[in-house]
Amino acid sequence: MNAPCQPPPITIATCDYNRLLVTATIQQEHNPRASDFLLEELRRATVCHPSALPEDVVSTNCRVIFRIDDEPKSRAHLLVHPDDLISPGSEISVTTPLGTALLGLRVGDRMPFVEDGTLHEVVVEGIGLRFLDDGTAITRTPGSIWWV
Numbered sequence: 575m576n577a578p579c580q581p582p583p584i585t586i587a588t589c590d591y592n593r594l595l596v597t598a599t600i601q602q603e604h605n606p607r608a609s610d611f612l613l614e615e616l617r618r619a620t621v622c623h624p625s626a627l628p629e630d631v632v633s634t635n636c637r638v639i640f641r642i643d644d645e646p647k648s649r650a651h652l653l654v655h656p657d658d659l660i661s662p663g664s665e666i667s668v669t670t671p672l673g674t675a676l677l678g679l680r681v682g683d684r685m686p687f688v689e690d691g692t693l694h695e696v697v698v699e700g701i702g703l704r705f706l707d708d709g710t711a712i713t714r715t716p717g718s719i720w721w722v
Contacts, residue, residue: 581685584615584678585631587624590668591616593634593655594677597636597669600625605669611687612674619678630701636659637702638676643694650702661695672696 577687586594598612632638633654639650654660656667666673675687675696682699 581618582679582683584626585618585680586616586619586621586678587627587633588621589624590634591619591621594668597656601642608669608671608674611671611690612669615674615677622632628680629704632679632698632701633704635675635705637704638698639700640676640696640698641661642672642696648699 587651594612595616598609599618603614613644615708627633634653634655635658637650637652639648641648651664651666653668653673656669659665659667666676668674668677671687671689672694675685676698679685679696679698681698684695686693686695688694
């Protein structure tokens with residue numbers, strides 16, 4: 575991994591922002607380090623209406639393809655709110671250090687994060703499916719659908 579980078583700008587949909595603000599506040603007592611990181615990211619985010627969220631931005635309920643610390647193989651997981659976590663092997667809670675680092679990034683962005691006292695860097699390689707709040711519509715990013 576190269577030297578740590580500065581956090582890139584992030585964009586978050588209002589529905590994610592509002593829900594995660596409540597979650598981070600509630601978790602402050604039980605997991606202050608994770609809560610502080612999430613609150614820091616929410617503070618620096620540009621917030622937009624869900625329909626205005628660019629298709630190449632990581633949000634909750636979105637399949638994201640990424641690498642950590644220049645790993646040789648990409649990973650693909652669904653980023654979810656902790657209350658929606660069903661399958662930990664294929665989903666990442668947005669309240670974990672990795673999940674918070676991914677939130678709001680665009681394809682190609684790199685973001686440093688600390689997990690278990692170790693500094694890491696994640697790079698977003700692609701966005702797969704994005705499930706919308708009503709559960710009925712799925713959007714796909716043209717030219718960047720990845721099946722891993």
